[in-house]
Amino acid sequence: MDRLDALKLFIRIVESGSFAAAARDIGVGQPAVSKQIASLERYLGAQLVRRTSRSMTLTETGQSVYEAGLRIVGDFSELEASVGHGQMSPSGLIRVTVPPVFGRLYIVPRLPAFFARYPQVCVDLSATERNVNLVEEGFDLSIKSGPLADSSMHARHLASSPVVVVATPEYLDKHGRPERPHEIERHACVVFAPMREPRAWRFGNIEGPGQYVPSGNFRTGDAEQIRAAVLAHMGLVQAPGWLFAAEIASGAVVSVLEDFAPPPLPVHGLHPSGRRLPNKTRVFLDFVAEVLAADPRPAFVTA
CATH class of the missing domain: 3.40.190.10 (Periplasmic binding protein-like II)
Incomplete structure (x- = not known):
């Protein structure tokens, strides 16, 4: 396994919460995963994780490597897309959470136009009103209507609704x-x-x-x-x-x-902070903002 693959594996371990979960995700045994992370630690000359029989925590170095790794892997993915198509061509799967009725009324009916523009992007839409931990549950983006709770997520204001x-x-x-x-x-x-x-x-x-x-x-x-x-x-x-x-x-x-009438309610797009926003996610977020801007009062006031 090369260093980039090892870095991707380390990121998967952090986001899945355990070596065992990461091993299941990629279809290999847990000992193989442990061996690759040990090799990465030797290469970097530092311990990345502390493990007990019941838990796993990142060291300070591990947290720094995780955050830097997100940027490196994101940059490399965009480089692959750019080289592979002669220009930046978004591709891949986006996992998005959205309030159920909002998704039914404003997202799903517009998806044909999105897919016509970006045919190599797939959208997995999860309808839920609950606050989702995007990193732990493996989502790229969340569309939220209403005031935001304190969050470590990056929020983009898309529009407001009277x-x-x-x-x-x-x-x-x-x-x-x-x-x-x-x-x-x-x-x-x-x-x-x-x-x-x-x-x-x-x-x-x-x-x-x-x-x-x-x-x-x-x-x-x-x-x-x-x-x-x-x-x-x-x-x-x-x-x-x-x-x-x-x-x-x-x-x-x-x-x-x-x-x-009280002040309008905001609509935000949330994505994990501390990482570069993948091009596939960015174009979807831009598309949602475009959809809301095209649907004026009484539905929305644009950001």
């Missing part, structure tokens, strides 16, 4: 149209409750508390069910504009309390 309160005309004809935020207390609300806790609705341009906790007969942590409940005339909901953009445009739902 926050809207909507209901169907049928619901508003029957129950009236709220004119001020406190009037939602007299209305049925479709309650978004991730982790079983209702999420407060935020408002701007008002005196006093800028948020209200909605109440209603139906609560869910699933955005698709939020859409279905509102379209079934079950009440008001506050949501990012992208979730109901088509229905607002068609008149299937009506936006209310527009004068009290």
